[in-house]
Amino acid sequence: NAGVTQTPKFQVLKTGQSMTLQCAQDMNHNSMYWYRQDPGMGLRLIYYSASEGTTDKGEVPNGYNVSRLNKREFSLRLESAAPSQTSVYFCASSEAHGRLAKNIQYFGAGTRLSVL
Amino acid sequence: AQKITQTQPGMFVQEKEAVTLDCTYDTSDPSYGLFWYKQPSSGEMIFLIYQGSYDQQNATEGRYSLNFQKARKSANLVISASQLGDSAMYFCAMREGGEKLIFGQGTELSVKP
Numbered sequence: 751n752a753g754v755t756q757t758p759k760f761q762v763l764k765t766g767q768s769m770t771l772q773c774a775q776d777m778n779h780n781s782m783y784w785y786r787q788d789p790g791m792g793l794r795l796i797y798y799s800a801s802e803g804t805t806d807k808g809e810v811p812n813g814y815n816v817s818r819l820n821k822r823e824f825s826l827r828l829e830s831a832a833p834s835q836t837s838v839y840f841c842a843s844s845e846a847h848g849r850l851a852k853n854i855q856y857f858g859a860g861t862r863l864s865v866l
Numbered sequence: 867a868q869k870i871t872q873t874q875p876g877m878f879v880q881e882k883e884a885v886t887l888d889c890t891y892d893t894s895d896p897s898y899g900l901f902w903y904k905q906p907s908s909g910e911m912i913f914l915i916y917q918g919s920y921d922q923q924n925a926t927e928g929r930y931s932l933n934f935q936k937a938r939k940s941a942n943l944v945i946s947a948s949q950l951g952d953s954a955m956y957f958c959a960m961r962e963g964g965e966k967l968i969f970g971q972g973t974e975l976s977v978k979p
Contacts, residue, residue: 781965792870792957792969793911800965808966840911844965852899852918853965857911 752776756841756858763831763865771826771861773841781844782824783808783855784816786837793840799824831865838862869893870960870970877975879948886933887943887973889958898962900941902932905955905972914956917941945975953977 757772775782781800785793785808795808799818813835815827824843828835842855871890879885891900902914917925917932925932933942945952958970 783965783967790971792959792971793967794969795966798966838909842911852916853961854901854913854916855967856913857903859910862909 754841754843754856754858756839756861758861759859760862761864763828763863765832765865767831767865768827768829769831770828771839771841771863772823773825773858774823775841775843775856776822777843777845777856778821779843779845779856780821781853782818783842783844784814784824784826785840785842786810786835787840787860788837796826796839831863833865836863836865869962869968870958872958872970872973874973875971877973879945879975879977881950881977881979882947884944884946885948885975887945887956887958887975889941889943889970891939891941891958891960893939893960893962895962898960900932900934901959901961901967902930902941902943903957903959904952905957906951907954911957915943948977950977950979 754775783798784796787793797816799805802821817825839861841858844853844855898919900917904912915927915930917934929946931944955972957972959967
């Protein structure tokens with residue numbers, strides 16, 4: 751059972767380059783999320799998608815775009831990478847069955863991105 | 867204001883002893899959930915335990931238990947009989963009503979042999 755799969759695991763970019771981080775889940779979850787983790791900080795939500803075809807901004811959306819391609823896949827795009835976007839990026843998914851449900855989020859292994 | 871506060875940047879515990887990792891939260895939403903995740907040095911985020919705001923009893927999952935004190939807005943993680951493999955970063959997180967998680971800054975736990 752693969753769970754949440756992220757690609758690539760590592761990436762080095764030059765300032766101004768673009769790239770797309772890929773995420774896929776095989777748990778038939780409705781909701782998917784992108785977080786970034788910086789040293790000494792917890793995870794911060796970039797964007798999330800409550801269902802196929804919908805996306806919403808999180809706490810730190812500037813400089814990013816997302817696409818919920820289908821129920822399984824949720825990609826994160828950096829159009830013009832900046833050194834401030836050097837971070838570890840995590841994708842997560844959850845069943846999301848309403849306010850009183852657990853809605854446990856399950857995470858991928860992360861992508862370590864360096865922007866020079 | 868911080869919604870999730872973990873006041874212990876680092877903790878040490880002797881193998882086989884119990885340890886408590888602190889977490890306090892701030893919300894006015896009556897419907898919320900509290901989570902603990904473990905992040906070993908390999909980097910993945912592993913779900914440990916969940917406590918809902920309406921749950922009457924403290925959550926337990928094997929050696930993990932959550933000491934939920936609603937009036938104090940605290941949700942401390944208790945790990946019993948610590949093992950060397952418990953050495954990791956531990957994150958407390960809160961979900962308010964909807965789906966978004968807010969994470970604390972984490973506590974680094976080191977288990978000594």
